[in-house]
Amino acid sequence: MATTLLEVQDLRTVFATKNGNVKAVDGVSFHLDAGETLGIVGESGCGKSVTAMSVIGLQRPGRIVGGRVLFMGRDLTKASETEMREIRGQEIAMIFQDPMTSLNPVFRTGWQVGEPLRLHRGVDGIRALAGAVAMLGKVGISSPAERAKSYPHQFSGGMRQRAMIAMGLTTTPKVLIADEPTTALDVTIQAQILDLLRQVNREFGTATILITHNLGVVAGMCERVMVMYAGKVVESGPTTDVFAHPKHPYTWSLLRSIPRLDAERHEALKPIEGLPPNLIDLPKGCAFHPRCPFKIEKCSRDTPVLNRVGATQLAACWVTQAGTELKGA
Amino acid sequence: MIDPGQAIATDLPAPAFEGDARRPAQSYWNESWERLRANRIGIVCGSLIVVLALIAIAAPLFTQFLTHVEPSQLDLDNTFKPPGGAHLLGTDELGRDTLTRLIYGGRVTLGVAFLTIALSLTLGTGVGLLAGYYGRWIDDLLMRFVDVVLAFPAIFLFILMAILFRPTPITLAAVIASVGWGGVARLVRGEVLSVKERDFILATRSIGARDVRLIVRHLLPNVLPVLIVAATLGVGQIILIEAALDFLGLGIQPPTASWGNMLTNSQSYFFHSTWLVYFPGITIFVTVLAANLFGNAVRDAFDPRLK
Numbered sequence: 001m002a003t004t005l006l007e008v009q010d011l012r013t014v015f016a017t018k019n020g021n022v023k024a025v026d027g028v029s030f031h032l033d034a035g036e037t038l039g040i041v042g043e044s045g046c047g048k049s050v051t052a053m054s055v056i057g058l059q060r061p062g063r064i065v066g067g068r069v070l071f072m073g074r075d076l077t078k079a080s081e082t083e084m085r086e087i088r089g090q091e092i093a094m095i096f097q098d099p100m101t102s103l104n105p106v107f108r109t110g111w112q113v114g115e116p117l118r119l120h121r122g123v124d125g126i127r128a129l130a131g132a133v134a135m136l137g138k139v140g141i142s143s144p145a146e147r148a149k150s151y152p153h154q155f156s157g158g159m160r161q162r163a164m165i166a167m168g169l170t171t172t173p174k175v176l177i178a179d180e181p182t183t184a185l186d187v188t189i190q191a192q193i194l195d196l197l198r199q200v201n202r203e204f205g206t207a208t209i210l211i212t213h214n215l216g217v218v219a220g221m222c223e224r225v226m227v228m229y230a231g232k233v234v235e236s237g238p239t240t241d242v243f244a245h246p247k248h249p250y251t252w253s254l255l256r257s258i259p260r261l262d263a264e265r266h267e268a269l270k271p272i273e274g275l276p277p278n279l280i281d282l283p284k285g286c287a288f289h290p291r292c293p294f295k296i297e298k299c300s301r302d303t304p305v306l307n308r309v310g311a312t313q314l315a316a317c318w319v320t321q322a323g324t325e326l327k328g329a
Numbered sequence: 330m331i332d333p334g335q336a337i338a339t340d341l342p343a344p345a346f347e348g349d350a351r352r353p354a355q356s357y358w359n360e361s362w363e364r365l366r367a368n369r370i371g372i373v374c375g376s377l378i379v380v381l382a383l384i385a386i387a388a389p390l391f392t393q394f395l396t397h398v399e400p401s402q403l404d405l406d407n408t409f410k411p412p413g414g415a416h417l418l419g420t421d422e423l424g425r426d427t428l429t430r431l432i433y434g435g436r437v438t439l440g441v442a443f444l445t446i447a448l449s450l451t452l453g454t455g456v457g458l459l460a461g462y463y464g465r466w467i468d469d470l471l472m473r474f475v476d477v478v479l480a481f482p483a484i485f486l487f488i489l490m491a492i493l494f495r496p497t498p499i500t501l502a503a504v505i506a507s508v509g510w511g512g513v514a515r516l517v518r519g520e521v522l523s524v525k526e527r528d529f530i531l532a533t534r535s536i537g538a539r540d541v542r543l544i545v546r547h548l549l550p551n552v553l554p555v556l557i558v559a560a561t562l563g564v565g566q567i568i569l570i571e572a573a574l575d576f577l578g579l580g581i582q583p584p585t586a587s588w589g590n591m592l593t594n595s596q597s598y599f600f601h602s603t604w605l606v607y608f609p610g611i612t613i614f615v616t617v618l619a620a621n622l623f624g625n626a627v628r629d630a631f632d633p634r635l636k
Contacts, residue, residue: 058534089536096535101528106357106550116536151356167536 005174005207006032006055006092011067013047013054020280024050024062026231029306032175037201037208039222039239041215041254043276047231048211052177056092057084071175089116093168097180099160103152110136110148113167120171135166139196158189165196169204176200177209182217194221215258219243227251230277230287233306237313247315249292252326286318294319294326361554364630371626374619378564381616382443385435392433398426400433401584409602419604421594427608430586434609437587438616441502442567446560448506453513454556458544460514461521472518478511491579501580505570509563516559520552554631561627565620572613588613 013025025047032038040048053059055069057076069076076087088094093116096102103112113136114128123131129148136144139162152160161181168176178197182190198221201208210221218225218239225243226236227250235248246252253272274291277283283290289299298318309315320326365371384391392399395417404424412419418427460471490496490504524530525548533547568588574580575589583590588609595605 056535058531085537085539087537088534089538094532094535096528096532098528102532104529104533104547104551106553108356115533115538119537119542164532167532 003034004031005034005072007068007070008051008055009068009070011051011054011069012065013050013059013062014065015062017280022279023231023282024279025054027067028228028231028233029067030226030233030236032207032209034174034207035201035205036224037198037210037222039218039225040209040211040228041213041218041225042228043213045276045279046228048213048228049179051228052094052179052209052211055177056088056094057081058088086120089168089173090120090171091173092175092177093171093173094177094179095161095164095168095181098184099157099164100184102164103155103160105152107151108148109150109152109155109163112152113148113163113170116167116171131170132166135170136163139163139166139169139200140192141166156189157185158192161185161189161193162196165193165200169200169206172204172206174207175209176206177211179211180213181210183212183214190217197221215243215254227254230282231279232287232316233314234288234317235313235315236306237310241310241312245310245313246326247309247313247320248288248317249294249319249326250288251315253291253293286316294324357554361631365626368626368629371623371630374623374626377619378616378623381435382439384432385439388432388436392429395428398429400429400586401425402429409598411602412604418608419602421591421602421605422598427591427605430591431588431608431612434586434588434591435612437498437581437585438568438571438589438613441498441505441571441581442564444499444502445505445509445567445571446563448502449509449513449563450556450560452506453510454517454549454552456510456514457517458521458548458552461518462525462540462544462548468518471514475511475514478508479515481508483508487574487579491574495582496574496580498581501571501574505567505574509567513556513559516555517552520555521548524548524551558624558628558632562621562624565617565624568613568617568620 008031009029011025011028012023015022015024028047028051030038040051042048050059050062054062054064055071055076057079064077067077071087071091076084079087103109110129110132111125112132114125114132117123117128117131118125121128133144133148136148141147141159141162147155147159152163155163165176165181176197181197182193185193194217197208197210200206210217212218222239224237225239227234227242227248229250235242235246235251237247242251243255246255250272253270256270257272259269272291277287277290283300285298285300285302286292286295286304289295292299296319302318304316304318304321306314306316307321309317309320315321398404402425404420404426407415407420407424408422410420410424412427418431420426421430456471456475460468486508487504490500494500496504530543530547533543538547571580571587572589572592575587576593578590578593581587581590583594591609592606592613595602595609599606
């Protein structure tokens with residue numbers, strides 16, 4: 001049994017707005033074991049990124065109003081800002097969606113990649129640069145010593161994302177949170193970056209949380225997957241099981257909405273009808289019930305909780321918890 | 330356009346994502362400098378300002394070897410001498426050498442201008458960075474204070490200060506800067522508001538950087554371009570303000586020469602000794618014009634928003 005690095009229990013993050021509190025993360029629980037890759041999927045605005053940001057305490061202007069984030073036994077929601085700075089970039093590193101804007105345009109890339117070393121290891125500029133060059137080489141940037149002297153705008157999108165990954169890895173963190181790392185890249189580069197993340201996971205043993213809305217990415221990368229909807233986890237389990245036998249209608253609809261090459265020409269795409277719910281004013285009962293093709297009367301009345309469905313999966317759905325299989329055209 | 334001959338002759342390019350490592354690293358500063366150098370009018374005007382500043386710094390050398398008189402040295406036998414001869418630009422009603430006084434006046438005028446810029450940039454940048462970065466009540470507090478400063482009728486402040494203190498270059502610079510920093514603070518705050526939303530600020534925070542580091546190492550260099558532009562465009566304005574204050578008797582007091590108070594003196598003699606008006610007037614005009622043109626060139630070269 002692998003050791004659990006990170007355990008999130010009933011995390012709640014809200015954003016105060018003029019119209020009321022937005023419950024961006026509403027009772028999310030999950031755990032991350034050493035060396036594994038966990039996928040978090042869901043539509044835009046379902047709370048994936050806020051969950052990740054809450055883990056490292058960067059949810060501002062949101063507020064964590066409940067739950068715990070246990071990192072190697074320590075509750076990060078109670079840690080001071082100074083303690084959090086030590087965790088960030090040293091124990092838990094994060095890479096972001098848009099590599100075009102994630103690097104400061106006025107500094108040489110090598111300087112920035114070495115910044116965590118200067119911040120956390122107290123090394124001087126020359127040794128930080130040497131560390132940065134070594135790491136740039138490891139993430140597959142050719143002639144890293146010369147490229148370290150370049151400015152970010154001289155890098156392509158893929159190279160910048162490599163540089164961001166290198167920056168995250170200089171201090172060999174235990175957890176790497178990748179927030180949509182490939183969304184802004186074109187498909188061939190996406191594959192390279194995903195390969196790199198897989199390689200990092202193998203070589204450094206870095207546990208990875210991969211946030212994405214791309215189910216294909218999850219299938220290729222993650223042992224376990226967690227599906228979020230309207231700030232809640234609706235289903236989680238081993239990737240192969242979740243993809244083969246989804247136990248939540250949302251997962252089922254997501255999988256069905258992927259365009260298929262082997263589909264008949266005239267066959268229409270199958271989108272999920274309707275829109276994600278308003279996070280200020282969630283529908284009563286299951287948040288997905290207005291869009292759910294399987295809904296029963298109970299769904300609009302009581303909120304389902306995450307429970308074991310099948311041998312390996314957890315799902316928050318009255319229908320499948322009652323033993324019904326999700327099938328249909 | 331693709332040259333067909335060349336396209337056939339060259340081999341396939343290396344994989345695009347590798348980029349070309351041999352291309353020298355072009356920083357934002359290098360590129361801006363290249364753009365500035367290509368602007369001929371800007372370079373001429375910038376050089377003129379530099380030359381004027383050097384002349385002002387080296388004023389004692391000029392008076393010793395060129396004009397051979399001190400700026401306040403009276404020569405009552407040679408009053409109202411027209412330009413030419415021993416006094417290259419003539420003399421005034423007390424026989425003082427106009428060129429010498431212009432050179433020393435430049436010391437005062439340019440000194441006040443640069444000092445004012447330094448003071449208002451320092452204060453304005455500090456306030457703008459804090460207000461923009463921290464936002465919320467700090468922003469409200471600081472920017473409302475800036476609104477008050479900018480709403481204050483500056484001329485009354487100048488008059489009051491001239492009554493309370495005998496204006497010296499340093500107090501004059503402090504007074505002009507005390508109303509000038511507000512605009513800089515607004516400018517910097519606006520820039521910070523846009524820069525701080527960019528992902529690299531979040532990325533830097535995610536590696537555990539403190540606020541001070543974020544502000545000084547990451548935000549400040551990103552607002553530097555607008556600061557440089559504000560500084561160069563400000564020089565001309567401040568020279569005009571300073572000259573106007575001197576002219577009204579609210580600035581540098583005679584016998585210390587400044588470009589502004591040389592004009593005050595000379596207006597009484599305009600009809601028989603026009604050079605006393607022309608030379609300080611032309612000097613102010615040319616300097617301000619050069620400063621503004623140079624400022625425009627710097628803006629074209631540095632302002633990231635124009636790209």
